[in-house]
Amino acid sequence: MERRMSEKEFVDSFDRALEQGHIFVVYQPQINHSTGRMIGAEALMRWRDPEFGLQYPADFIPALERNDLIYRADLYVFEKVCIFQQKCLGSPVSPVPVSFNISRYDIFEKDYVDAIEEIRKKYRVPVRFLRAEITESSAIGGMEVISEVLRKLHEYGYMVEMDDFGSGYSSLNILKDLEVDVIKLDMDFFRGEVGGRGGVIISSMVQLTKWLHTPVIAEGVETMEQAEFMKSIGCNYIQGYLYSKPLEEGDFIRKLAQLEHEPEMNSMEMAESMHAEKFWNPDSMETLIFNDFVGAAAIFSYSDGQIDIQRVNKKYIKEIGMNLTAQDFVTMNPWTYVSAEGRRAYKSVIQKAIKTGEEQKVDTWRTFESRCCGEDKICIRSTIRLIGRAETQYLFYAMIQNVTAEKKRFIELFDSEKIFQHAFDQANVFAWEYIYATKQMHPCFRCMRELHLPPVVENYPDSLIEIGIFPSDYADEYRGWIKKLEEGAESIEGIIPLTVGRIPFHVRYTNEFDENGKPLKAYGSATLVVDGEKEG
Numbered sequence: 001m002e003r004r005m006s007e008k009e010f011v012d013s014f015d016r017a018l019e020q021g022h023i024f025v026v027y028q029p030q031i032n033h034s035t036g037r038m039i040g041a042e043a044l045m046r047w048r049d050p051e052f053g054l055q056y057p058a059d060f061i062p063a064l065e066r067n068d069l070i071y072r073a074d075l076y077v078f079e080k081v082c083i084f085q086q087k088c089l090g091s092p093v094s095p096v097p098v099s100f101n102i103s104r105y106d107i108f109e110k111d112y113v114d115a116i117e118e119i120r121k122k123y124r125v126p127v128r129f130l131r132a133e134i135t136e137s138s139a140i141g142g143m144e145v146i147s148e149v150l151r152k153l154h155e156y157g158y159m160v161e162m163d164d165f166g167s168g169y170s171s172l173n174i175l176k177d178l179e180v181d182v183i184k185l186d187m188d189f190f191r192g193e194v195g196g197r198g199g200v201i202i203s204s205m206v207q208l209t210k211w212l213h214t215p216v217i218a219e220g221v222e223t224m225e226q227a228e229f230m231k232s233i234g235c236n237y238i239q240g241y242l243y244s245k246p247l248e249e250g251d252f253i254r255k256l257a258q259l260e261h262e263p264e265m266n267s268m269e270m271a272e273s274m275h276a277e278k279f280w281n282p283d284s285m286e287t288l289i290f291n292d293f294v295g296a297a298a299i300f301s302y303s304d305g306q307i308d309i310q311r312v313n314k315k316y317i318k319e320i321g322m323n324l325t326a327q328d329f330v331t332m333n334p335w336t337y338v339s340a341e342g343r344r345a346y347k348s349v350i351q352k353a354i355k356t357g358e359e360q361k362v363d364t365w366r367t368f369e370s371r372c373c374g375e376d377k378i379c380i381r382s383t384i385r386l387i388g389r390a391e392t393q394y395l396f397y398a399m400i401q402n403v404t405a406e407k408k409r410f411i412e413l414f415d416s417e418k419i420f421q422h423a424f425d426q427a428n429v430f431a432w433e434y435i436y437a438t439k440q441m442h443p444c445f446r447c448m449r450e451l452h453l454p455p456v457v458e459n460y461p462d463s464l465i466e467i468g469i470f471p472s473d474y475a476d477e478y479r480g481w482i483k484k485l486e487e488g489a490e491s492i493e494g495i496i497p498l499t500v501g502r503i504p505f506h507v508r509y510t511n512e513f514d515e516n517g518k519p520l521k522a523y524g525s526a527t528l529v530v531d532g533e534k535e536g
């Protein structure tokens with residue numbers, strides 16, 4: 001008798017289903033719609049009961065989740081995928097990367113990532129043939145756990161896809177906090193709405209992913225019309241019935257042999273002209289993105305050397321922090337508060353952005369005058385990108401960051417000249433000072449820029465050990481150095497591999513003492529080890 005099984009029946013027959021292969025894996029190809037090549041496949045769990053027939057994932061997945069069985073089921077699927085990939089690698093049919101689903105319950109198992117890693121190693125499948133799919137719902141109840149899982153997956157080299165993006169759970173915020181490598185948009189959420197509201201949402205979402213340089217796979221694509229629509233907005237990667245239903249192993253192998261493969265996924269090219277008009281519509285998705293998702297940003301037009309600010313978002317106003325209103329920005333002539341030197345620099349990056357179409361960065365000092373705060377000089381880092389053009393007028397999107405504190409600190413340091421005496425004359429020198437009393441480290445500007453450090457690093461060196469600037473196997477030795485310096489060593493030096501890339505650096509410290517001979521601070525520098533200097 002074929003029928004849907006109850007939750008209890010799923011639970012009771014679970015062990016037997018694993019042992020006897022009633023639970024198995026099917027593969028759904030993912031295709032580049034422009035080239036017809038296969039870019040990957042998704043592994044999907046199936047359950048065929050000998051008595052009750054094929055069951056729906058929509059029934060058994062939630063049942064397994066509620067009964068703490070999904071973890072075992074997912075590891076089982078992962079193992080089957082590895083076995084399959086190993087088989088392909090040893091056969092004339094080369095594999096494509098296969099995505100596997102991670103339930104939001106899996107991530108609460110402490111050793112999930114290590115468990116899959118062990119399986120992968122057992123079958124010697126290169127990590128590039130496996131892609132992890134996480135869902136937005138994994139973030140329910142906090143970002144910590146999912147962030148940690150993501151970090152670990154990346155550390156082991158897995159590409160990570162955001163499944164069901166746009167299904168609702170505050171998508172945009174999640175994307176900002178989780179650096180996924182691929183986004184999957186499910187057409188099901190926009191079913192029957194091509195060209196209508198659904199179309200607008202999809203194209204805005206895709207637009208957003210362009211800014212993030214993240215490739216998109218459209219899922220659930222059933223018709224040529226949908227595929228062509230996705231292509232028209234720059235999304236070529238497609239998974240859906242249009243190309244193929246999920247296939248059992250044998251059929252999937254035939255598909256693998258039949259189609260060319262395209263294992264690299266690229267983010268989409270920037271569209272020639274963005275739908276700028278949507279930015280003016282307060283109800284549009286663009287406005288939502290502009291206000292809530294992106295950081296401090298402005299849209300400005302550029303024509304004949306003149307800049308016109310069209311629009312600034314709330315975070316922009318906050319970042320400038322001068323008690324000015326959006327209206328103030330739009331009506332001011334922006335050049336008047338930028339120094340002549342700043343204007344030249346800004347114009348030159350605008351020219352470069354127009355020429356290359358690529359993002360450009362520039363720091364400029366600006367003098368603002370506001371009703372409450374009087375006159376103040378602040379330094380703004382702008383990252384600009386061309387988003388549209390019409391004859392001689394260009395439309396730009398600018399993200400800004402107030403870097404005044406960073407710059408002031410840099411100038412102070414420069415004045416004091418202590419840190420930078422030698423550092424700036426040499427290539428590849430990183431310099432910093434460490435203050436014993438506060439456990440604070442003050443990095444040089446280069447450290448800040450290249451290692452993304454803040455102007456003041458607290459709890460040194462542990463905070464940098466934690467983020468991997470000092471590899472963990474060198475952590476104790478490094479802590480030992482700091483201790484010796486604190487105890488009064490004049491200087492200390494040696495070769496240490498730095499950053500997760502383990503690049504060998506010659507690290508030197510010299511101590512500064514107070515009038516009583518007590519250590520006050522240490523000056524550190526790190527220079528790239530040149531050939532011949534490497535540790536034996």
Ligand code: C2E
Nearest residue numbers: 044045057061074077101102103220221222239240241242
């Ligand atoms: P999902 O991860 O979003 O998987 C895609 C679903 O869309 C699959 O449903 C697939 O068969 C279906 N689909 C593919 N192309 C089309 C199409 O053109 N039109 C329509 N209407 N649907 C299409 P499926 O296999 O029923 O799986 C449902 C959900 O069950 C999955 O959604 C996933 O959330 C979960 N699931 C499946 N396998 C696993 C697994 O191994 N582990 C975990 N944790 N969850 C799984």
Ligand code: CA
Nearest residue numbers: 042101133163
């Ligand atoms: Ca999925």
Ligand code: CA
Nearest residue numbers: 163164186219
């Ligand atoms: Ca999906």
